[in-house]
Amino acid sequence: MKIAMDIELKDIPGQLVRALKPISDLGGNILSVLHQRDKKTPSGRVPVQLVFELEEGRLDRLVEKLRGEGMQVVRIGKERMKDSMVVILIGHIVHSDLRDTIDRIDRTGFAEVVELSMSMPGVDKKSSASLVISAIGKSELKEALGILEDTAREKGIMVISPI
Amino acid sequence: MKRERAVRLTIVGFGHVGGGVAEVIMRKHQELKEIYGLDLRIVGIADLKGVTINEKGLSEPEIAKFRDGSVLAGMSTEDMIREVEHELMVEATPTNVVDGEPGVTHIVTALESGRHVVTSNKGPLALQYRRLTELAERHGRELRFEATVGGAMPLISMIRNNLAGNRIISIKGILNGTCNYILTRMGEENLPYEHVLREAQEIGIAESDPTKDVEGIDTAVKLVILANAVFDMDVTYRDVKVRGITEITPDALKLAHDAGYAIKLIGDVDDEGRLEVAPRLVPLGDPLNVNGTLNVATIRTDLAGDITVIGKGAGPIEAASAILSDIIGIYAR
Numbered sequence: 001m002k003i004a005m006d007i008e009l010k011d012i013p014g015q016l017v018r019a020l021k022p023i024s025d026l027g028g029n030i031l032s033v034l035h036q037r038d039k040k041t042p043s044g045r046v047p048v049q050l051v052f053e054l055e056e057g058r059l060d061r062l063v064e065k066l067r068g069e070g071m072q073v074v075r076i077g078k079e080r081m082k083d084s085m086v087v088i089l090i091g092h093i094v095h096s097d098l099r100d101t102i103d104r105i106d107r108t109g110f111a112e113v114v115e116l117s118m119s120m121p122g123v124d125k126k127s128s129a130s131l132v133i134s135a136i137g138k139s140e141l142k143e144a145l146g147i148l149e150d151t152a153r154e155k156g157i158m159v160i161s162p163i
Numbered sequence: 164m165k166r167e168r169a170v171r172l173t174i175v176g177f178g179h180v181g182g183g184v185a186e187v188i189m190r191k192h193q194e195l196k197e198i199y200g201l202d203l204r205i206v207g208i209a210d211l212k213g214v215t216i217n218e219k220g221l222s223e224p225e226i227a228k229f230r231d232g233s234v235l236a237g238m239s240t241e242d243m244i245r246e247v248e249h250e251l252m253v254e255a256t257p258t259n260v261v262d263g264e265p266g267v268t269h270i271v272t273a274l275e276s277g278r279h280v281v282t283s284n285k286g287p288l289a290l291q292y293r294r295l296t297e298l299a300e301r302h303g304r305e306l307r308f309e310a311t312v313g314g315a316m317p318l319i320s321m322i323r324n325n326l327a328g329n330r331i332i333s334i335k336g337i338l339n340g341t342c343n344y345i346l347t348r349m350g351e352e353n354l355p356y357e358h359v360l361r362e363a364q365e366i367g368i369a370e371s372d373p374t375k376d377v378e379g380i381d382t383a384v385k386l387v388i389l390a391n392a393v394f395d396m397d398v399t400y401r402d403v404k405v406r407g408i409t410e411i412t413p414d415a416l417k418l419a420h421d422a423g424y425a426i427k428l429i430g431d432v433d434d435e436g437r438l439e440v441a442p443r444l445v446p447l448g449d450p451l452n453v454n455g456t457l458n459v460a461t462i463r464t465d466l467a468g469d470i471t472v473i474g475k476g477a478g479p480i481e482a483a484s485a486i487l488s489d490i491i492g493i494y495a496r
Contacts, residue, residue, distance in 0.1 A: 086422045086444060090415050117421070119414035128415035130422050158410050160419070162444040163335055163429055163451065 001056050002031070004077035004110055004136045007066060008045035011037070015071075019048065022065040028054035031109025034143075045072065051109040051136070083141045084114065084134040087148065091157035093127050094120065102131075104151050111135035111144035167200050170494060171220070171249035173207035173278075175240055175269050176256030177230070180283050180310070181210065183479030184253055184486050185226055191487070199491055207247045209240040210256075216247050240265075244272045251493070253486055254282035260375075260384055260400060263287040267295075274298045274306065281489040283310035283482045289384040289400045292391040305493045308392075310485035312385045313338060313458045316474035317485075320492060322393055322462060329464035331393050333433035335451065336460030338385045340476040341369050341376040342408050342428040346442075347454040350416040350425065356409060368456060378407035379428060379440040386430040390438055398438060406441045419444055425452050433463075 009015040016035060023030055034049040041047060054062065063073050093101070102113045115132035133148070135141035145161055152159045174181045188195075188203050195201045204220030213235035217225060229235075236243070244252060252273040256266050263286040270287050273280050280299070282288070287295060288308050299306035309319050313336070322331060337343050341363060348359045360377070363369035375381045383403040390396040408428050419426050424444035429451070431439045445452045450471040453459045458476030463469050475481045 086419075086424060088415050088419050088424075088426065088444065090410055090412055117418055119418060121412075121414060126410070126412060128412045128418055130418040132422075158406070158442075160415070160426055160442045160444055162424065162446070163431070163449070 002051065002053055002109070002136065003059065004075075004140065005050045005052075005073060006075040007048050007050065008041055008072040008074055009048055010070065011040065011044060011046050015046075016048065018069050019050075019066060019071055022062055022069070023050070023052050023054065025065075026054060026058045026062055028052045028058070028062070047074075049110075051140075077136055082134075082136065083138050084132055085141055085145065085162060087131050087133065087145065087162075088160040089129045089131065089152065089157050090160070091126050091152070091155070093118070093129050093157060096155035096157060098129075101148070101151050101155070101157075104147055105133060105144050108140075108144060108147065110137075110140040111147075167196060167202050168494065169202040169204060170251060170490075171204050171206045171218075172251040172253060172490070173209065173243060173247065173249050174205060174253045174255060175209045175244065176254060176284070177208050177210035178255065178257065179479035180482045180486075181208070181253065181255035182230070183483035184255060187480065187483040187487055189223055189226075195491070199495055201491065201494055203490070206249050207243045209243050214238050214240060214243045216243060218248065240269065241272050244269060244278065245276045249278060251279040251281065251490065253490075254280060254284050254287075255482075255486070256284055258285040258384070260286050260289060260380065263290040267291055270295055270306070271298060274302050274304050277302060277304060279305040279307075279493050281305075281307045281310075281486050281493070283308075283486060285311045285381075285384045285388060288391070289387045292388070293397050307489035307492065308388065309489050310482045311388050313460060313472070313474060314476040314478060315481035315484045316458055316460065316472050316476065317488070318389070318460055318462075318472060319392055320488065321470075321472065326462070326464055326467060326470070329466045331434065332463040332465060333431070333437075334389055334393065334460055334462050335429055335431045337427050337451065337453065337458055338430045338460070338476065339376055339379075339382045339428060340456035340458055341373065342379075342382070343454070343458070344368050344456045345377070346408060346411065346416070346426055346428065349411065349413050350420065353413045353417065355413060356411060377409050379405040380407075382428060382430045382440045386432050386438065386440060389430075390432045394432060394434055396436075396438075402438060404439045404441070408442055411442055420447070423447055427451065 032051040118129040120127040207216040215229040266284040266287040429443040
């Protein structure tokens with residue numbers, strides 16, 4: 001199953017590798033790592049958001065191992081994609097590689113495009129699309145929207161998001 | 164019977180709004196006396212044509228003559244503000260978002276001359292909010308500007324008076340009736356932007372140069388006034404992230420509707436520094452989903468929860484309503 005986990009590392013070299021190793025040791029598949037060295041916690045630790053696939057029965061052992069390495073496990077999200085959001089795109093959506101736009105969200109591991117409706121009025125005209133993005137949590141959903149907005153800016157597409 | 168208090172005022176800028184203020188003050192003169200004990204007298208009017216004054220209060224025929232361009236006093240607008248004795252100036256010249264003039268000069272002159280100021284002019288507040296409010300404070304005068312945001316909608320005074328004690332978390336709203344009209348019509352009739360814009364221009368809802376409205380500039384200017392007045396920011400409209408509605412397609416409106424949303428041009432300001440104007444998806448059942456030329460704002464507060472105000476955003480009498488309530492607010496304490 002897909003698991004999102006927030007951990008906090010000591011700010012010394014080699015910590016990230018030591019955090020990731022137990023996951024692969026237990027047969028897990030790491031999908032995304034968000035390492036924010038510039039956003040330290042008040043106690044000087046570095047927050048890391050992980051998303052990985054792991055057999056559910058091995059989760060307790062993983063947490064035990066991480067704690068044994070001196071890491072703090074702050075949050076474990078076992079939910080599948082549970083938050084979703086509709087966004088509208090306007091622009092040359094297909095000609096700017098729609099597949100790549102969607103892939104950039106799917107590739108995160110913590111969010112994916114689950115629905116797509118399009119309307120293409122003519123070859124040279126701008127098309128419009130509605131996407132539904134799902135993510136494992138609210139903050140991940142927000143991040144996925146950020147990725148989509150960056151991608152859209154790069155490709156000259158307008159993104160309309162909910163209030 | 165309340166004790167009556169005579170308040171002499173001048174009106175600077177005598178277009179639709181200034182004229183509307185004069186009309187409302189004349190029409191309600193007796194009522195204002197009876198209810199608030201306020202005897203409002205317009206002792207001077209100035210616009211590009213010149214200045215007319217009457218220290219005892221201009222009569223309706225005198226105002227009509229000024230409108231026709233006769234009976235001009237030989238003095239400049241600033242001289243009138245400085246030299247004619249009065250308590251309050253109404254500044255209703257058109258908004259200029261480049262340098263705020265001539266509004267800034269009028270307001271500064273009035274405050275330095277010891278006049279209270281009530282204005283509908285967005286430019287000076289969007290560009291020099293801090294300087295003007297500090298000047299008012301230094302001279303112990305009031306500077307009120309309810310008419311600048313959302314026309315007749317009571318936003319700033321509601322937050323300052325009725326919601327006193329609440330922390331304001333965010334304000335989101337439709338602050339431009341022209342954009343709301345265009346998006347509403349595009350959605351209802353499945354018509355392209357250009358077509359609906361032309362229609363709006365024909366019936367006088369959009370100006371011949373609609374840039375300020377459709378590019379989101381007008382909304383941004385109003386948002387800045389809210390940001391400064393309510394969130395104590397020190398920003399100008401150049402700090403706002405702005406996108407307008409010119410690229411919205413009827414297809415996008417339909418796709419949004421199928422998903423349960425309307426697309427509206429939303430101004431969004433919050434206590435974490437967000438300052439943005441952009442087309443956004445508004446759930447069909449949300450109170451912000453109002454149609455036509457209406458304006459709306461939802462104020463999120465820590466104690467009272469969400470409060471939504473809906474009203475007519477534009478129009479001379481609506482602006483005059485906001486100006487009048489500011490004037491009464493200054494003296495009714």
